[in-house]
């Protein structure tokens with residue numbers, strides 16, 4: 677196997693972040709130097725910042741703790757795989773918690789000035805002309821979170837060690853923005869802030885070969901498909917007097933669609949049909965098809981490895 681060629685290296689000090697241009701086929705390694713440090717992460721299409729990483733889609737497809745073998749997706753209507761997690765030596769990352777902010781530290785702790793991920797991200801992104809409003813929901817590397825049965829998100833201390841790392845492979849040209857999480861008064865980074873090493877590599881053919889093929893679908897749209905492709909440049913919202921709504925697929929039509937079942941399929945349907953459906957065989961069929969879809973698309977967490985290091 678050929679060696680990865682190193683392109684650059686950078687150490688992020690506590691209180692800082694770094695906007696890193698990544699060409700398609702390059703890898704960003706985010707690595708613990710001392711261990712125990714959470715890293716917040718934003719990602720934009722380098723050629724169109726309006727396409728950015730979407731934690732919502734990512735957690736729907738890959739769960740709350742995406743790890744090796746999963747993708748980071750962009751927001752609708754783009755919904756493209758932006759990054760692939762090639763390696764993850766610790767196996768705990770989070771797409772549930774928002775970035776910490778100045779408001780969090782003032783409202784919860786009384787610190788009206790405190791280092792925080794939102795302001796660090798904004799300052800790092802400013803190198804590329806972005807504003808504090810452009811910071812988006814954060815992918816939180818090395819952050820140990822869980823959801824309790826009553827629906828609350830919790831976090832625990834982490835036990836990452838020096839050298840633990842996550843390798844993110846760019847599937848398109850991106851601006852990747854990691855920062856040292858500023859939470860020194862929470863469990864996130866074990867109550868202290870430590871530096872983090874960033875290394876950019878050129879992916880080898882072997883690296884690229886392990887990425888599962890992601891089909892391009894017609895529903896993945898770009899600005900050339902938008903009715904309004906122009907980015908709004910002023911702040912106030914004003915009604916367009918010429919606006920006439922053109923919602924897709926409207927008016928919505930509901931019609932019966934006969935489905936022919938074989939005797940075997942009919943017997944199978946009857947065998948799993950619950951009382952709740954009454955005589956409504958179509959309702960039972962819809963539920964069965966949904967279960968199949970759920971298992972096929974939501975249950976298949978893209979081969980993520982068992983979580984280690986808990």
Ligand SMILES: [Zn+2]
Pocket residue numbers: 716775776792793857858859
């Ligand atoms: Zn933070």
